[in-house]
Structures are given as structure tokens and as C-alpha cells.
Amino acid sequence: MAYENIIVSTEGGVGLIQLNRPKALNALSTAMVIELNAALDGFEQNDGIGAIIITGNEKAFAAGADVREMKDKTFADVKSENFLHSWDHINNITKPIIAAVSGFALGGGCEFALACDIIIAAETAKFSLPETSLGIIPGAGGTQRLLRALGKAKAMDMILTHRMIDAGEAERSGLVSRVVPADQLMKEALAMAAKIAGLSHPVVKAAKQAVKAAEELPLSAGLKLERDLIHSMFDLHDQKEGMAAFLEKRTPKFENR
Ligand code: HXC
Numbered sequence: 502m503a504y505e506n507i508i509v510s511t512e513g514g515v516g517l518i519q520l521n522r523p524k525a526l527n528a529l530s531t532a533m534v535i536e537l538n539a540a541l542d543g544f545e546q547n548d549g550i551g552a553i554i555i556t557g558n559e560k561a562f563a564a565g566a567d568v569r570e571m572k573d574k575t576f577a578d579v580k581s582e583n584f585l586h587s588w589d590h591i592n593n594i595t596k597p598i599i600a601a602v603s604g605f606a607l608g609g610g611c612e613f614a615l616a617c618d619i620i621i622a623a624e625t626a627k628f629s630l631p632e633t634s635l636g637i638i639p640g641a642g643g644t645q646r647l648l649r650a651l652g653k654a655k656a657m658d659m660i661l662t663h664r665m666i667d668a669g670e671a672e673r674s675g676l677v678s679r680v681v682p683a684d685q686l687m688k689e690a691l692a693m694a695a696k697i698a699g700l701s702h703p704v705v706k707a708a709k710q711a712v713k714a715a716e717e718l719p720l721s722a723g724l725k726l727e728r729d730l731i732h733s734m735f736d737l738h739d740q741k742e743g744m745a746a747f748l749e750k751r752t753p754k755f756e757n758r
Contacts, residue, residue, distance in 0.1 A: 502540075506533035509540045512691060514698030516544035516553040526564035527557045529609050531587060533567075538590040545594050548757070551698030551705065553594070554690050555617060556601040559683065562626070563610025568635065588641040591616045595706045597697050601690035602626045603683055607665075612641035615650060618709060620676065621690050622668040623683040628676060629665040649716050651675055701739035701755040707731075 508519040518540050520527040527533075537555070544550045557563055566585075574584065588609070591598065600606075600617035603625055611628050614620050630647065632639045639647075639660060647656040651674045658664060668680045681689045697705055707730045715723050734740050739755045746753035 502536070502543075504536045504540070506530065507536050507540060509543070511550065513695055514549060514551040515691060515694040516540075516547070516550045518553065518555045520555070520557045520563055523558055523560070525567065526561035526605060527610065528565055528567040528569075529563050529613060530567040530570050534587045534590075538587060541591060541594050541598075545596055548702075551596065551700070551702050552694040553596055553598045554601050554694050555598060555613075556687065556690065557603065557610075559625070560604040561610070562600065562602040562604060562606040563613060564605045565608030565610050565631070566641070571637075585640055588613070588616075595709065596702070597694075597705060597709055599690055599694055601686050602628075602677070603686050608632050608635075608639070608643075609641050612639055612643040612646070615646040615676075616642055618713075619678050619693070620671075621679045621681065621686065621693060622671060622677040623686040624668050624680055625683045626668040626671065626677070626680075627665050628659075628671050629663055630660050631663040633661065634663050647676075699755075701737065701743070702757040703737060704734060704739060704755075707734065 506520070506522055508521050510517045518537060520533065522528060522530070522533060541553065544553050578584070597619070598617040600614040600620045602614055602620055603623035604627065606614050606626060606628050608631055611630055630639050630643050632643070638644065644656070644660060647659060655674050659666065666674070668677065671677045672680045679689065711727045711730050714726050718726065738758045739753070742755060743753045
């Protein structure tokens, strides 16, 4: 697929997707989300890829869903086309996805980052959910994921006041896992992704599956899933290799099986 709104590349075992509509501050149009989904599927199916990074540019990760595209839509339009359903596809990706955020991550841009597994932020990153100021509400998972990630107090504050928070507050709140100097963002994101990609892929997928399930399941069901998953790890070559390597004081050679 030829991409017009994103730039796709690889670096070792890491798949890289750069949002590329700089004139519109990477506003997420439907066309861009469809391209993102295709790129994610490509990396999902590529056995050589163990982790994925989604990033933007210095000024914006993404300043939201594309307001120009949404402005004139009617209720009938959004219902009949099931508007935003393409935004759900990221949930089907089993490999870890890191959002490397510099500048604005607003509205749908913030929600898209939240749908990733880890957010690493530049010191310049700014997050907000300004949808209520536009006469809508967050609609790509923001109301659900923000509450789970930050708790009710911060989620209500951000959603109802559309206050913009900086990288430091985002880190203190649990929205992002690390804040780094802006000129180090991609270096740090790539190092993080390469570290993950160097682990056994089925093990990483199981870990992601278990953590994601914790957002959905009651504790007893989550603990049962975790137990089933760790039991299944003992069927892997990489479990034998990982433990043997530890005892032999050498680096493991994982074969993703
Ligand atoms: C379409 C957008 C856009 C967006 C910016 N642009 N955000 N176009 N959709 N979400 C466009 C502007 O119209 C402008 O185009 C160009 O990008 C540069 O933006 P400026 O506003 O001129 O830049 P600046 O003065 O630096 O201000 C930056 C900004 C501001 C503070 C980030 O652009 C802003 O507030 N953007 C909108 C943020 C927002 O409300 N996002 C939520 C969208 S709703 P021109 O052609 O004039 O140069 C949403 C709903 C999600 O995300 C629902 C579920 C997915």
C-alpha cells in the first residue's frame, strides 16, 4: 500500500510509523487512520518485527481527529458509516505499541496515544481532551481509557475542563511512563522498542494480553488468565532457553517459539 498520510519504516526488529500531515498538525483523518491500520497489520504479520512505535513530529503527535472532516457530518451520517469504527482496529494488534509523543496530543490524538501500550513523552508534550469545547465528547476510548489510566479525579478534570497538561503532570498522573528531553525522544523510544523486540515474541504477546485483560476482567478472572498464560509459557523453547541462559550466565538466544 502506498501511504500518503504516514511514513512507514523499520529499524531492526522495530516497526516505525510516523504520522505525516504536518500542515494540519497531524489531525487524524479517516484516510490516515485507515493507513495506520494497514501499517499496523503489516507489522503484526511480519515475524521480524517485535515492537512498534507510532510518533508524530516535534510540534504535534496529533492535534485531534480532523475537525474539517467531522464538522458537517449529521447523526445519520455518523450512524450509517459507523464513524470512528476504524479507530478500534489498534485493539487487535498483539505486538506492543509505543506512542512517542512530542508536542500536542489533543483530543483523538491523546485518545490514540492512550490506545497504545506505552506512552513515552518529550518534555514538550502536551495532552488534553478538548472535545467538550467543540460540542462533542471524546469518542475514541478517551472517557474509558483515561479513567482507567488516571483515575476519576484527573479524568473528569481533563474531560470536563479540557485543561491541557504538560509532560510532567502527565507522568505524575500515570498517563505516560517516561519523560525525556525532546531531542532524545526517538533515541529513547527506539531503545525501549528494541529491548522489547529482543525478547521472545510469544512471551511479550502473553504479557501484553494479560495486562490488557486486567482493564476488563474481574480480579479472579484476570488471575485465572494470568495463570493459564504462565502455564503455557512452559511449552516454549524460549522458556527453557531463558532459564538455561540465566543459570549459565550468558545472554539468551530466543527463537520466538
Ligand atoms: C483539523 C486541524 C486540527 C484538527 C489543527 N488543525 N488541529 N485541522 N483538525 N484537529 C489545523 C488548523 O486548522 C490549521 O490549519 C493548522 O492545523 C495549524 O493549526 P493552528 O491552530 O494554526 O496552529 P497553532 O496556532 O500553533 O495552534 C495549535 C493548536 C490548535 C493549539 C494545537 O491547532 C488547536 O487547538 N487545534 C485543535 C485541537 C482540538 O480541538 N482537537 C480536538 C479535535 S476533536 P490552517 O489551514 O488554518 O493552517 C477530536 C474528536 C475526537 O479529536 C473524537 C473521537 C476521535
